[in-house]
Amino acid sequence: TSNAMWGGRFATGPDAIMEAINASIGFDKRLARQDIEGSRAHAAMLAATGIITDKDAEAIREGLLTVLSEIEGGKFAFSTALEDIHMNVESRLKEIIGEPAGRLHTARSRNDQVAVDFRLWVRDQCDAVDGALLAIIQALLAQAEAAADWVMPGFTHLQVAQPVTLGHHLMAYVEMFARDRSRFADARKRMNESPLGAAALAGTSFPINRHMTAEALGFDRPTANSLDSTSDRDFALEYLAAASICAMHLSRLAEELVIWSTAQFRFVRMSDRWSTGSSIMPQKRNPDAAELIRAKIGRIMGANVALMTVMKGLPLTYSKDMQEDKEQVFDASDNLLLALAAMTGMITDMTANRDVMEKAAATGFSTATDLADWLVRELNLPFRDAHHVTGTLVALAESKGCDLPDLTLADMQSVHAGIRADVFDVLGVQNSVASRTSYGGTAPSNVRAQIARWKGLL
Numbered sequence: 208t209s210n211a212m213w214g215g216r217f218a219t220g221p222d223a224i225m226e227a228i229n230a231s232i233g234f235d236k237r238l239a240r241q242d243i244e245g246s247r248a249h250a251a252m253l254a255a256t257g258i259i260t261d262k263d264a265e266a267i268r269e270g271l272l273t274v275l276s277e278i279e280g281g282k283f284a285f286s287t288a289l290e291d292i293h294m295n296v297e298s299r300l301k302e303i304i305g306e307p308a309g310r311l312h313t314a315r316s317r318n319d320q321v322a323v324d325f326r327l328w329v330r331d332q333c334d335a336v337d338g339a340l341l342a343i344i345q346a347l348l349a350q351a352e353a354a355a356d357w358v359m360p361g362f363t364h365l366q367v368a369q370p371v372t373l374g375h376h377l378m379a380y381v382e383m384f385a386r387d388r389s390r391f392a393d394a395r396k397r398m399n400e401s402p403l404g405a406a407a408l409a410g411t412s413f414p415i416n417r418h419m420t421a422e423a424l425g426f427d428r429p430t431a432n433s434l435d436s437t438s439d440r441d442f443a444l445e446y447l448a449a450a451s452i453c454a455m456h457l458s459r460l461a462e463e464l465v466i467w468s469t470a471q472f473r474f475v476r477m478s479d480r481w482s483t484g485s486s487i488m489p490q491k492r493n494p495d496a497a498e499l500i501r502a503k504i505g506r507i508m509g510a511n512v513a514l515m516t517v518m519k520g521l522p523l524t525y526s527k528d529m530q531e532d533k534e535q536v537f538d539a540s541d542n543l544l545l546a547l548a549a550m551t552g553m554i555t556d557m558t559a560n561r562d563v564m565e566k567a568a569a570t571g572f573s574t575a576t577d578l579a580d581w582l583v584r585e586l587n588l589p590f591r592d593a594h595h596v597t598g599t600l601v602a603l604a605e606s607k608g609c610d611l612p613d614l615t616l617a618d619m620q621s622v623h624a625g626i627r628a629d630v631f632d633v634l635g636v637q638n639s640v641a642s643r644t645s646y647g648g649t650a651p652s653n654v655r656a657q658i659a660r661w662k663g664l665l
């Protein structure tokens with residue numbers, strides 16, 4: 208038998224494989240709440256504009272609430288033959304209230320219906336991600352505050368570069384996650400226009416009030432062009448782009464935690480709650496959560512690329528290709544929230560090994576720049592010459608198998624006669640970080656000021 212919703216011109220129903228490739232109900236049932244919200248707003252508007260009667264609108268309203276409670280109660284029988292969430296809901300509505308159900312779809316199409324449902328869903332996700340980002344920022348702030356003056360090596364090329372503080376390092380991620388928040392907020396703002404009432408593509412001849420439905424659904428305004436309204440998936444792409452960047456940040460932090468928790472580094476220890484063991488090697492504490500967070504960027508960025516690729520060649524307006532938008536966004540969204548929650552838990556529980564980090568900070572001639580700066584400041588050497596002198600001293604220390612502070616004053620003076628004993632003051636890692644007071648630098652006083660600034664902003 209042909210489809211009850213659109214089968215008027217068909218003699219037979221679809222092939223089973225046609226039905227399988229066409230149906231989206233397996234995943235778009237996640238839009239049930241948004242679909243019903245959109246339909247309720249639409250029905251109320253149809254009544255307010257006199258397009259349907261108040262009595263029918265009331266029956267629709269009641270019926271939709273029943274459908275919603277059936278779905279939320281797990282009592283709803285989803286049907287693949289009915290393709291998607293929109294037709295599943297409407298068909299059940301008809302079973303419950305009869306004839307008025309058929310009036311709901313006046314001045315509407317599944318094209319604007321799915322566009323509005325999906326926007327509402329993605330908008331909710333922006334809010335959920337914002338909350339999750341706030342939580343991770345707070346976890347980072349708490350750890351940064353405790354470690355504002357804990358010295359560790361700062362790296363470039365993963366080679367020891369200059370001493371920094373752990374607090375400063377963690378605050379770098381606060382900056383990143385705060386930018387992520389603003390990216391999601393920005394995307395949310397831009398997506399907050401209602402496509403409902405664009406109908407199939409051209410608008411409608413019914414005297415609808417799109418401002419009314421937009422307002423009822425919490426949108427700032429209706430979208431301005433009916434063709435764009437039904438063919439636009441920028442909102443999903445912007446969400447995925449912001450999610451990709453956020454996942455990239457999570458992945459970098461995860462990578463650092465993986466490295467830092469190795470036996471070679473021992474900078475941090477993950478709590479038991481966030482570690483896993485090995486079935487053969489009894490000593491193991493593996494950072495599986497960090498590794499999985501590091502991997503999540505693969506599917507999240509993959510979703511972004513997948514949807515961009517789906518959209519890039521589509522002529523206006525709706526094509527069924529666009530049905531492929533939802534699984535990508537659902538998967539990316541679920542995994543982003545999971546990764547954020549896992550990282551928040553790991554950071555909260557993590558213990559840093561202050562002594563190990565401070566010792567590591569003193570290796571690799573990490574205060575060589577401080578020595579060069581001293582030569583500039585105290586002996587008035589041009590920086591390039593100071594760099595050369597310091598390089599010679601590093602080579603000397605290396606040949607003697609010691610660090611810079613272990614050289615004798617005589618060693619120093621053999622390279623540059625003007626060097627005085629007070630040079631040793633700048634070779635300690637504590638003094639090094641304390642001296643980096645330039646705005647944004649790693650001095651503990653700066654780090655504390657930044658923590659206070661962020662706490663004030665949140």
Ligand code: ARG
Nearest residue numbers: 231235291317318321529530
């Ligand atoms: N299930 C469809 C989707 O997710 C709904 C829109 C269908 N519209 C249509 N004209 N076939 O995109």
